[in-house]
Amino acid sequence: MAKWSLGIIAGFSLFLLAAITVMLFAEAFPFFRDYSLYDFLLGRYWRPVDEPPLFGLLPLLWGSLLVTVIAMLFALPLGICTALYFAGVAPAWVREVFKPIVELLGSIPSVVYGLFGLAVLAPFAQKVFSLPIGQCAAVAGLTLGLMAVPIVVSVSEDALSSVPKALIEASHALGATRWETLMRVVFPAAKSGIIAGVLLSFGRAIGETMTVLMVAGGAAQITASPFAPVRPITFTIAAEMGETPVGSPHYHSLFAIGAVLFVITLGINILANKYARANLDK
Amino acid sequence: MPEPTSTNRLKTQRRGFAVFTAAALIILLALAAIIFFMSSRGIKVLSWEFITQPPKKGMTEGGVFPAIVGTFLLGLGAMLSALPIGVLAAVYLTEFSRPGRFVSLVRIGVNTLAGMPSIVFGLFGFAFFVKALGLGVSVLSGALTLGAMSLPIIISVSEEALKTVPMTFREASLSLGATRWRTTLKVVLPNAVGGIITGAILAMGRAVGETAPIIFTAATFYTRRLPASPFDEVMALPFHIYGLVTEGLYPEKQLPIAFGSALILMIIVLSLSGFGIFWRYKIRKRRVW
Structure with a gap:
């Protein structure tokens, strides 16, 4: 009896997931009665209040990808090197003290990072690069990268420190230096765990809202310049949801781009779980 | 050579x-x-008045008291809704289930929920709690949305806590004739409760700092009064910070208030997570079995 009722409660998370998926797609669906899927997916302009309105996904998708890739370019090398420092270089006490501190910094709310980006990084970038507006893809990426670093460090360090001691001792016994052991034994053994962590933080970054909302600038354009303002998917949802009448095509279009975001993060997470499992299997 | x-x-x-x-x-x-x-x-702007007074003169003066209260209400509401379901689900997964299709399906579900962007929860909360259930933009809608977002975290930290209780404890209890249910209630849960509470504190630290899920479900930029019922909208610190730098007429007067609010939010979140992380390390170390 108890087992069955508990099973039902455990199944609640599946129910919740189903409810979220259904709500999202049910609210997105009416949008495609007025607007063709083709024009949505391949449209190059997002002008929801023009007459006729244009709901092209590409500039928003581009904004999300550009900001996230910049964030990863910053966070991955620094984060993984820091994890390698904690796992292979730092004395035990340094790891004991600073690993929790890095984890703690990972819990700082995104709106705080956003405020920092808006009030400090954006004016700084504007002055240094003499930009017309400081809020741009590069500043949003950097802010997002700062925010992603604690996650990258924490997950990579977990993967590195879960490599069996026996492997390390065997390497030392064969005469390898600590550096050689770290780079040729520990790092390869932890690789799938690190990849899982990288994918997870990529998924987090692309779904992050507040930081980009405050510093990305908001111009829906496909631009190669990192110093131009962009309008990521999350930005668009958060900024336009309050301004549009419930039930209008614009309202439903926001659920449609939400569904796109959902599918992207779902794909990334499935991939990440695959690598995480590969790490466990070893 | x-x-x-x-x-x-x-x-x-x-x-x-x-x-x-x-x-x-x-x-x-x-x-x-x-x-x-x-x-x-x-x-610079932090003072007793700032913490205990409502905002004045269109957000350019006064304090953030209603936003602090709102933040705690939303955080507590999220935990009240997610904790019972999350802990019971974890009990099922670690104590009562056998590996099989249902369990792996549930795990996939929990992982998927954990990786979902907070703005998607916001969209869901708006479409489901605010509109479909007719709860309106309210404390209740916001707390339930944040609760939905916290559920996977609660499940995984509770599972972790339950798994640290050694098998021998359960075997000893079962061999004395206790039922599975009684063993869980009297032996496993009491030994895991510290870890579960720690995890809940960490989850609450994350929930109170979230902005995206509450923008359309609970938050209002400006109100002088506290919510009188769960169906009232509230101010919340994260949304307040965002509002101060994007809305209003006097950015130069509002920015310092935004920094003050950010500091208070950081103190709340970092003390919750700091407490959680500290206790987790302590529990892990103290373990003698």
Whole structure:
């Protein structure tokens, strides 16, 4: 009896997931009665209040990808090197003290990072690069990268420190230096765990809202310049949801781009779980 | 001639280690700089009045008391809705289930929920709680949305806590004739409760700092009064910070208030998570079995 009722409660998370998926797609669906899927997916302009309105996904998708890739370019090398420092270089006490501190910094709310980006990084970038507006893809990426670093460090360090001691001792016994052991034994053994962590933080970054909302600038354009303002998917949802009448095509279009975001993060997470499992299997 | 090669190898080691150490230093300094900067700007406006008074004159003066209360209400509401379901689900997964299709399906579901962007929860909360259930933009809608977002975290930390209770404890209890249910209630849960509470505190720390899920479900930029019922909308610190820098007529007067609010939010979140992380390390160390 108890087992069955508990099973039902455990199944609640599946129910919740189903409810979220259904709500999202049910609210997105009416949008495609007025607007063709083709024009949505391949449209190059997002002008929801023009007459006729244009709901092209590409500039928003581009904004999300550009900001996230910049964030990863910053966070991955620094984060993984820091994890390698904690796992292979730092004395035990340094790891004991600073690993929790890095984890703690990972819990700082995104709106705080956003405020920092808006009030400090954006004016700084504007002055240094003499930009017309400081809020741009590069500043949003950097802010997002700062925010992603604690996650990258924490997950990579977990993967590195879960490599069996026996492997390390065997390497030392064969005469390898600590550096050689770290780079040729520990790092390869932890690789799938690190990849899982990288994918997870990529998924987090692309779904992050507040930081980009405050510093990305908001111009829906496909631009190669990192110093131009962009309008990521999350930005668009958060900024336009309050301004549009419930039930209008614009309202439903926001659920449609939400569904796109959902599918992207779902794909990334499935991939990440695959690598995480590969790490466990070893 | 082993001499020169081993010197070279040690030289490589020194260089490599220097790079990693530098990376760690850069990260720690950058994060320390952010905290220092935010605190030094925030502390200028922090006062007893700022914490205990409502905002005045269209957000340009006064305090953030309603936003602090709102933040706690939303955080507590999220935990009240997610904790019972999350803990019971974890009990099922660790104590009562056998590996099989249902369990792996549930795990996939929990992982998927955990990876979903917070703005998607916001959309769901708006479409489901606010509109479909007709709860309106309210404390209740916001707390339930944040609760939905916290559920996977609660499940995984509770599972982790339950798994640290050694098998021998359960076997001893079962061999004394206790039922599975009684064993869970009297032996497993009491030994795991510290870990579960720690995890709940960590989850609450994350929930109160979230902005995206509450923008359309609970938050209002400006109200002088506290919510009188769960169906009232509230102010919340994260949304307040966002509103102060994007809305209103006097950005130069509002920015300092935003920094003050950010400092208070950071203090709340960091003390919740700090407490949680500290206790988790302590529990892990104290374990004698």
